[in-house]
Amino acid sequence: MNLLVIGTLAFDNIETPYDKRENVLGGSATHFAHAAGFFGGVRLVGVVGTDFGDEHLEKFRAMGIDCAGVEVAEGKTFRWSGRYEADWNTRVTLDTQLNVFADFDPRVPAEARDVDYVFLANAEPKIQMKALDQCKSPKLVVADTMNLWIDIAKEDLLALLKRIHGLVLNDEEARMLTGEANLITAARKVLDLGPDFVILKKGEHGAFLVGKDMHFSLPAYPVESVVDPTGAGDSFAGGFMGYIASVQNIQPQTLRRAMLYGTVTASYCVQGFGVEELQKRQRTDVETRFNDLLSIVTL
Amino acid sequence: MNLLVIGTLAFDNIETPYDKRENVLGGSATHFAHAAGFFGGVRLVGVVGTDFGDEHLEKFRAMGIDCAGVEVAEGKTFRWSGRYEADWNTRVTLDTQLNVFADFDPRVPAEARDVDYVFLANAEPKIQMKALDQCKSPKLVVADTMNLWIDIAKEDLLALLKRIHGLVLNDEEARMLTGEANLITAARKVLDLGPDFVILKKGEHGAFLVGKDMHFSLPAYPVESVVDPTGAGDSFAGGFMGYIASVQNIQPQTLRRAMLYGTVTASYCVQGFGVEELQKRQRTDVETRFNDLLSIVTL
Numbered sequence: 114m115n116l117l118v119i120g121t122l123a124f125d126n127i128e129t130p131y132d133k134r135e136n137v138l139g140g141s142a143t144h145f146a147h148a149a150g151f152f153g154g155v156r157l158v159g160v161v162g163t164d165f166g167d168e169h170l171e172k173f174r175a176m177g178i179d180c181a182g183v184e185v186a187e188g189k190t191f192r193w194s195g196r197y198e199a200d201w202n203t204r205v206t207l208d209t210q211l212n213v214f215a216d217f218d219p220r221v222p223a224e225a226r227d228v229d230y231v232f233l234a235n236a237e238p239k240i241q242m243k244a245l246d247q248c249k250s251p252k253l254v255v256a257d258t259m260n261l262w263i264d265i266a267k268e269d270l271l272a273l274l275k276r277i278h279g280l281v282l283n284d285e286e287a288r289m290l291t292g293e294a295n296l297i298t299a300a301r302k303v304l305d306l307g308p309d310f311v312i313l314k315k316g317e318h319g320a321f322l323v324g325k326d327m328h329f330s331l332p333a334y335p336v337e338s339v340v341d342p343t344g345a346g347d348s349f350a351g352g353f354m355g356y357i358a359s360v361q362n363i364q365p366q367t368l369r370r371a372m373l374y375g376t377v378t379a380s381y382c383v384q385g386f387g388v389e390e391l392q393k394r395q396r397t398d399v400e401t402r403f404n405d406l407l408s409i410v411t412l
Numbered sequence: 413m414n415l416l417v418i419g420t421l422a423f424d425n426i427e428t429p430y431d432k433r434e435n436v437l438g439g440s441a442t443h444f445a446h447a448a449g450f451f452g453g454v455r456l457v458g459v460v461g462t463d464f465g466d467e468h469l470e471k472f473r474a475m476g477i478d479c480a481g482v483e484v485a486e487g488k489t490f491r492w493s494g495r496y497e498a499d500w501n502t503r504v505t506l507d508t509q510l511n512v513f514a515d516f517d518p519r520v521p522a523e524a525r526d527v528d529y530v531f532l533a534n535a536e537p538k539i540q541m542k543a544l545d546q547c548k549s550p551k552l553v554v555a556d557t558m559n560l561w562i563d564i565a566k567e568d569l570l571a572l573l574k575r576i577h578g579l580v581l582n583d584e585e586a587r588m589l590t591g592e593a594n595l596i597t598a599a600r601k602v603l604d605l606g607p608d609f610v611i612l613k614k615g616e617h618g619a620f621l622v623g624k625d626m627h628f629s630l631p632a633y634p635v636e637s638v639v640d641p642t643g644a645g646d647s648f649a650g651g652f653m654g655y656i657a658s659v660q661n662i663q664p665q666t667l668r669r670a671m672l673y674g675t676v677t678a679s680y681c682v683q684g685f686g687v688e689e690l691q692k693r694q695r696t697d698v699e700t701r702f703n704d705l706l707s708i709v710t711l
Contacts, residue, residue, distance in 0.1 A: 200593075294499075296616075297634040317595075318617035319631060328708050330631035332618060335596040369711050409627050410709065412668050 114154035114179055116358035117225050117251075118145045119244040120234025120347070121214060122159045122183065126194035127386060129341055130201070137343075137387040138169055140191060141234035141257065144344030147391040148351025148378035149232075150176040151399050152359040155351075156225040158182035158244060162190040162213045172392065181222045186213040201339060202316065221247040230358040232350055233277070235259050238269035245276060253363050255279035255354060257346065263289050274307040278363075281312040281350055297323070310368070312353070314346050322372055329369045334380035334406050341386045345379045348391065352378030352399075373410075377402045413453035413478055415657035416524050416550075417444045418543040419533025419646070420513060421458045421482065425493035426640055426685060429500070436642075436686040437468055439490060440533035440556065443643030446690040447650025447677035448531075449475040450698050451658040454650075455524040457481035457543060461489040461512045471691065480521045485512040500638060501615065520546040529657040531649055532576070534558050537568035544575060552662050554578035554653060556645065562588050573606040577662075580611040580649055596622070609667070611652070613645050621671055628668045633679035633705050640685045644678045647690065651677030651698075672709075676701045 120142030126135045142159045149155040156179045163185060170180050194208040219240055227249045233241040233256040241256055248254075254277045262270050263286060270290075274280065280303060284296055290306075293299035296313055300323040303311040310324035321330035353375035360367055377399055384390040419441030425434045441458045448454040455478045462484060469479050488511040495504045518539060526548045532540040532555040540555055547553075553576045561569050562585060569589075573579065579602060583595055589605075592598035595612055599622040602610040609623035620629035652674035659666055676698055683689040 295636050295638075298636050315617065318614065321631065321634075328634065330618075330634070330708050332620065332629035332631055335620075335627065335629070337594050337597050339594075366711075373711065407711065409629050410711075412665075412672065412706065412710070 114156050114225075115228050115361070116149055116154070116230045116232070116354060117156045117158065117221065117228040117248065118142050118149065118232045118234055118351075119158040119219050119221070119241070120145060120232075120236055121191050122161050122165065123191040123193055125192070125343060125387065126207075127341055127343055128196040130197060130199045132340070134341075134386045139193065139344060139387050141236070141344070141347045143388060144347035144382060144391075145232055145234055145351035145354075146173065146178045147176055147388040148348040148375075148382065149355030149358070150178050151352070151378065151394070151396045152355035152374075153177065154179055155355065156182060156222070156228065158219050158221055158225070160184045160186050160213050160217045162186060162188045165190045176392065179225075182220070182225055184220065186216070188213045195343070197342065201342060204342075219244040219247070229253065229361070230354055231255070232354050233257065233273075234347060234350070238262055238266050238273045242269065242273050242276070245273075253278050253357065255281065255350065257281045257350060258286065260286055260289055271306060274303075277307065278309045279312065280308045281314060281346065283314045283316070283346065287311075287313055312372070314349060316342065316345070320349065320372065320376065322368060324365075327365055327368070329372060331372050331376055331410060334376050334402065335409070336380050336383055339383045340390075342383050344387065345382050348382035349375035349379035352376070373403055373406055374399070377406060413455050413524075414527050414660070415448055415452070415454045415529045415531070415653060416457065416520065416527045416547065417441050417448065417454060417531045417533055417650075418457040418518050418520070418540070419444060419535055420490050421460050421464070422490040422492055424491070424642060424686065425506075426642055427495040428640055429496060429498045431639070433640075433685045438492065438643060438686050440535070440643070440646045443646035443681060443687060443690075444531060444533055444650035444653075445472065445477045446475055446687040447647040447674075447681065448654030448657070449477050450651070450677065450693070450695045451654035451673075452476065453478055454654065455481060455521070455527065457518050457520055457524070459483045459485050459512050459516045461485060461487045464489045475691065478524075481519070481524055483519065485515070487512045494642070496641065500641060503641075518543040518546070528552065528660070529653055530554070531653045532556065533646060533649070537561055537565050537572045541568065541572050541575075544572075552577050552656065554580060554649065556580045556649060557585065559585055559588055570605060573602075576606065577608045578611065579607045580613060580645065582613045582615070582645065586610075586612055611671070613648060615641065615644070619648065619671065619675065621667060623664075626664055626667075628671060630671050630675055630709060633675050633701065634708070635679050635682055638682045639689075641682050643686065644681050647681035648674040648678040651675070672702055672705055673698070676705060
């Protein structure tokens with residue numbers, strides 16, 4: 114188990130143009146870990162309330178997720194409620210209840226501190242930094258963030274950017290962080306802030322990776338029936354980091370293949386609410402779709 | 413000269429978020445022919461007014477464009493005025509003056525009637541059909557269309573679709589033609605209407621090609637400074653068809669490579685107003701950028 118993720122575990126209330134669900138198992142670390150789980154173990158650091166229930170953690174363990182770093186705190190689990198508009202591209206947050214996450218003080222278990230691969234899922238940059246400080250000498254640290262932190266915790270975020278290798282952002286976040294409308298230019302400006310590479314996620318339009326001497330662009334896997342896009346970005350990151358941790362190198366060729374694996378795990382994510390589709394799938398499914406995607410993008 | 417295009421030659425007034433130009437040489441056939449010109453000759457069928465001026469046609473000829481099929485009619489050349497909003501994705505048509513194009517009765521010159529490759533650029537479906545009727549036995553006929561014809565000439569358009577091999581559409585047109593929000597599903601529904609393949613153009617997000625047993629998806633070439641997106645779709649089609657006509661086969665592998673060439677010529681198009689950037693470029697530039705794009709999309 115050479116991969117660590119720190120982030121949220123949550124219950125989500127989700128409205129889509131076609132359906133509505135309550136108490137869906139979610140959270141950035143949940144999605145990431147389920148996607149990364151296909152490629153070998155992943156160590157999860159987060160916090161849940163006493164309402165979380167052990168049956169969820171049992172399912173996590175069945176997916177190859179080590180939950181030793183999941184603290185159970187007195188109170189309620191993080192809750193998010195949101196709605197997707199008819200075009201799927203507009204997401205409205207209806208409610209956010211931090212609950213036990215408000216006082217989250219991440220503690221990375223002793224046996225998880227020497228992992229080589231670390232993903233800091235979306236959380237307050239100070240929390241991400243606290244978790245990173247406990248890791249001994251990771252070879253690859255990748256972080257996610259969101260508009261809120263760019264807005265209210267930019268100093269902390271900029272400090273974090275100097276200590277990570279990769280940053281994943283969506284188009285809106287990239288524009289907000291850099292003040293650049295053109296996404297390629299925005300990605301290059303992010304590199305000036307510290308990271309060796311940036312992955313720009315464009316949802317149904319795919320993703321691209323820009324590094325100092327590297328540019329790789331990939332369309333999304335063509336999913337004809339999207340059920341719920343929640344967690345697609347974290348599922349992408351999970352497939353990306355999970356594959357890298359499984360092959361144990363960060364060569365450009367590995368990062369490119371990892372982009373395809375991330376695209377595959379994200380595509381399964383959006384085919385169900387929360388992680389329900391990811392929980393149904395096996396590594397063989399991932400390989401089948403990887404080959405399918407390869408045939409779609411290969412000259 | 414085994415490639416024929418029929419479409420508009422125009423003067424455009426264009427406003428972008430950063431600049432404004434009047435009397436820009438434009439039109440669907442103009443953009444197509446300039447892009448196709450890199451790959452060998454192209455025969456152009458269209459109409460201009462007496463205001464067009466022979467210096468433009470001289471430039472066309474210098475780009476390898478045969479203008480024998482360009483009729484000069486009494487009156488003014490087609491004019492279009494439009495504005496791009498700050499996000500570049502919204503285009504507002506401010507004015508359209510059909511002028512001599514209103515009575516356009518396409519006449520394909522005798523020597524152009526036996527070409528193997530035909531592109532019917534955006535025009536009223538009846539006009540596209542009239543041009544097609546004059547071609548003897550083309551191996552590959554590809555057409556473009558627009559919302560207006562889907563709206564007011566759908567019967568004619570559906571009749572045309574039964575006689576062509578390929579259709580190029582943008583996302584909005586695909587949704588309008590099929591009533592399907594999901595672009596992959598929409599593309600498949602277009603196949604049911606007749607064409608063997610459909611190319612769905614998504615502007616800065618690239619394009620994909622769907623056929624009965626084929627799916628190829630490609631991101632756009634990363635242009636950091638867009639000057640004017642007008643004609644990008646026609647320039648894409650020009651590179652696509654030009655390459656195919658130059659290698660004289662329609663194997664799946666050829667169509668895939670042609671998508672890359674179309675992406676390259678479209679990327680040059682958007683770097684200048686009208687066709688000014690295309691007029692500056694050589695085939696060697698196209699090959700250089702082709703290889704650059706290949707490195708960006710290859711695993």
